[in-house]
Amino acid sequence: MSPHGVHLDAGLTLIEGRGVLAMWAFRSLAQIEAKEAPTLTQMVLIDPVTGSAISQGNQATMVTDVRGSLRLELSEDPFPRVEVHRSPLPWPTP
Amino acid sequence: MRRHSSFGSTLLLLAVTASPVASQAERRHPDEAFIAPAPRTVSVTLGDPSGKASPPSGRRTLVGTIGTENGPEATLFGNITQATFLDDSTVAILDQTTPDVRLFSVTGRHLETLGRSGGGPGEFQLPLAVVSSPSGELLIADLRRSIQLFRAGPQGFEHRQTWQLPFSPRSMCFVGQRLFVNATMMEKPTVIHELTDDGKVINSFGEVYRSPNTGINLQVGEGRIVCDARRQLIYFIAGSLLGDVRAFRLTGELVWRVRVSDYRNNIVTD
Numbered sequence: 001m002s003p004h005g006v007h008l009d010a011g012l013t014l015i016e017g018r019g020v021l022a023m024w025a026f027r028s029l030a031q032i033e034a035k036e037a038p039t040l041t042q043m044v045l046i047d048p049v050t051g052s053a054i055s056q057g058n059q060a061t062m063v064t065d066v067r068g069s070l071r072l073e074l075s076e077d078p079f080p081r082v083e084v085h086r087s088p089l090p091w092p093t094p
Numbered sequence: 095m096r097r098h099s100s101f102g103s104t105l106l107l108l109a110v111t112a113s114p115v116a117s118q119a120e121r122r123h124p125d126e127a128f129i130a131p132a133p134r135t136v137s138v139t140l141g142d143p144s145g146k147a148s149p150p151s152g153r154r155t156l157v158g159t160i161g162t163e164n165g166p167e168a169t170l171f172g173n174i175t176q177a178t179f180l181d182d183s184t185v186a187i188l189d190q191t192t193p194d195v196r197l198f199s200v201t202g203r204h205l206e207t208l209g210r211s212g213g214g215p216g217e218f219q220l221p222l223a224v225v226s227s228p229s230g231e232l233l234i235a236d237l238r239r240s241i242q243l244f245r246a247g248p249q250g251f252e253h254r255q256t257w258q259l260p261f262s263p264r265s266m267c268f269v270g271q272r273l274f275v276n277a278t279m280m281e282k283p284t285v286i287h288e289l290t291d292d293g294k295v296i297n298s299f300g301e302v303y304r305s306p307n308t309g310i311n312l313q314v315g316e317g318r319i320v321c322d323a324r325r326q327l328i329y330f331i332a333g334s335l336l337g338d339v340r341a342f343r344l345t346g347e348l349v350w351r352v353r354v355s356d357y358r359n360n361i362v363t364d
Contacts, residue, residue, distance in 0.1 A: 005143065006358050012318045012331040012339070020320065020329050022339045022352070026143040040147050042140040044352070046339060048325055051350030053138035053339075060147035064177040065185075070157065070200060072177045072185060080171040081161030082187060084200045087154035 005029050008038070015066045018091040020046040022053075023062055037076045045091070066091070121307070123362040124314070124335050128305040132340065132351035139356045140337075158201035160185060168196060168204040180226040193218040195234055197251075206250045208234070209242075216242065216253035225266040227273075235263035235275065241293060257293025267321035267328070269344060274328055278315040280308055285315035286328060286342060299346025302332055307364045310335065335359050 011023040022045075027038040043056035043063075061073040064082070073083045160177070162169040172191030180186050180197070184205065187196045194209040209218045220237040227233060232244040232251055239259050244251040261277035268274070273289045286300040303314040317333040327349065332338040337354025 004358060006360055007140075007337060007354075008334060010317060010331045010333060012320050012329060014320045014322055014329070016324075020322075020339070020341075022331055024140070024337065024354075024357070026358070028143070040143055042143060044138050044140065044354070046329075046352055048322060048327060048329075048341065051134055051136045051341065051352055053136055053352045055139060055141050057141065058143065058145060058147045065179050067179040067182060070179070070182070072179070074174055074177060079161065079163040080174050080189075081159055082174065082177040082185065083159050084157040084185065084202070085154045086157050 005032065007042070009062070011041075011062050011064060013063055013066050014048075015045075015091045018045060020048055021056070021063060021066070021091065022046060025062060026058075039077065120363040121305070123305060123307070123310050123364070124303065124359065125305065128303050129336070129338070130301040130304055130348075132348050134350040136350060136352050137355045138352060140354055141356070143358075158199070158203075160187060160198045160202045166204070168207055169202075176223060178224065180224075180232070186224045186232075188221050188224060190220065193220055195221050195224050195232075208232070208244060208251050213238065215256060216244075218242075222262060222264055223266045223275075225268065228268060228271055233266060233273070235266055237262050241266075241275075241289075257289075259289075259293065260295065261287070264316045264333070265318040267319055269321045269323045269326065269328070272344070274319060274321060274344075276315075276317060276319040276330065278312040280312070283311060283315075285317070286319060286330060286346075288344075297346065300330060300340070300342055300348075302330070302338065302340065303336065310362060310364065314338075335362065 005028040007024040009025040013021045023041050023043045025038040026040045041059045041062045044053045046053045061075050065072045069086050161171050171189045175190050176188040185198045193211040194207050196207050197205040218236045223235040225233050234242050239262050241257045243255040245254045261279050263275035263277045265276040283301045284298040287295050288297040303311050314332045314335050317331045320329045328342045330340045337357025339352040341349040
C-alpha cells in the first residue's frame with residue numbers, strides 16, 4: 001500500500017468550450033486506517049485536440065456532469081448528496 | 095460517510111502487498127511495459143494531495159440539493175456512483191445500495207424511480223450506468239450483462255426492451271445515433287464497444303493494459319467514457335491502478351494519452 005494514500009474513483013466530464021475534466025478522489029493513509037471516505041478530489045483539464053493537460057488543484061467535491069452553466073457536484077459529508085450549481089462560466093480559470 | 099469504488103469485484107482477484115520490494119518471481123503492477131503505447135503521451139502532475147481542498151473558484155449559485163440526511167426514502171443515498179444530466183432539467187442518480195435509477199429535478203425534487211430488484215423486465219441486479227438516447231429513451235446498463243430501454247409514457251418511463259450482452263457496461267455515451275459503451279471481457283483486451291440499435295456489438299477497440307493477468311487488465315479497463323460529438327472523439331479514463339486518460343477516434347484509432355506521473359496506487363503483485 002502506498003505510504004501516503006491512494007487515488008481512486010476516477011471521474012471524467014466534457015466541458016464544452018474548455019476541455020475534458022479528469023478527476024481522481026484521494027484517500028489518505030489516515031482515512032484508509034480510519035475507514036473514512038476521501039475528502040479530496042484532484043483534477044486536470046485536458047485539451048481535447050492535443051491532450052495537453054493542466055492541473056486544476058484540489059477540490060472537496062467530484063464534478064460528475066456539466067451542462068451549459070449547470071454542474072453536478074458529488075459530496076459525502078455530512079451525508080451523500082448531489083449539489084446542482086450554476087456558474088456564469090462553464091469552468092473557471094484556475 | 096462512505097465512498098466505495100465500483101470496481102470492488104475485480105479487486106478480489108488481486109493481491110496487494112505492503113512490501114516495497116517484490117521477489118523476482120513476482121510481477122508488480124502497474125508496469126509500464128504492459129501499458130498500451132500511444133502516438134502522443136502527455137505527462138501531468140496532480141500536485142500535493144496533503145493540503146486542504148480549495149473552495150471552487152469563480153462565482154456560482156446553488157440551484158438545488160439532491161439527497162437528504164433524514165428525508166423521504168427516495169432522497170436517501172448510501173453510495174452514489176453516477177449523477178448525470180438527462181436534459182437541462184432532469185438529473186439521474188445511481189446509488190450502489192439500491193437497484194434502481196432515481197430521477198430528480200435540478201432543484202432537488204424527486205420525480206420518479208425506475209426499477210427494482212429482480213431479473214425481469216424493468217428489474218435490476220445493480221444499475222451501472224444510465225444515458226439518454228437522442229430520441230429521448232433511457233438506457234440503463236445492469237450488472238446482469240444487459241441494457242434495458244425505457245420510454246416516456248403517460249405514467250412516467252416504461253420498460254420497452256432488454257438487450258442481453260456479453261459484458262456489463264460500466265459507462266455509455268452517444269455520438270449522434272451511435273452508442274458506445276465501456277466494458278471489459280475476459281476474452282478480449284478492448285475496453286470500448288459500439289452497439290447497434292438492437293444491442294449487437296459491431297466494433298470493439300481500445301487496449302489500455304495488456305498484462306498476462308487478465309484480472310488486473312479488467313480492473314484498469316473498467317473506467318468511464320465520454321463522447322465528444324463535435325470532435326468525433328471518445329475519451330476514456332482508467333478505472334483504477336493507472337492515472338491514464340485516452341482519446342480515441344470513432345474508428346478506434348488512439349489519438350493521445352495523458353499520463354498522471356504522481357498518481358498514487360496500491361502496488362499489486364501476482
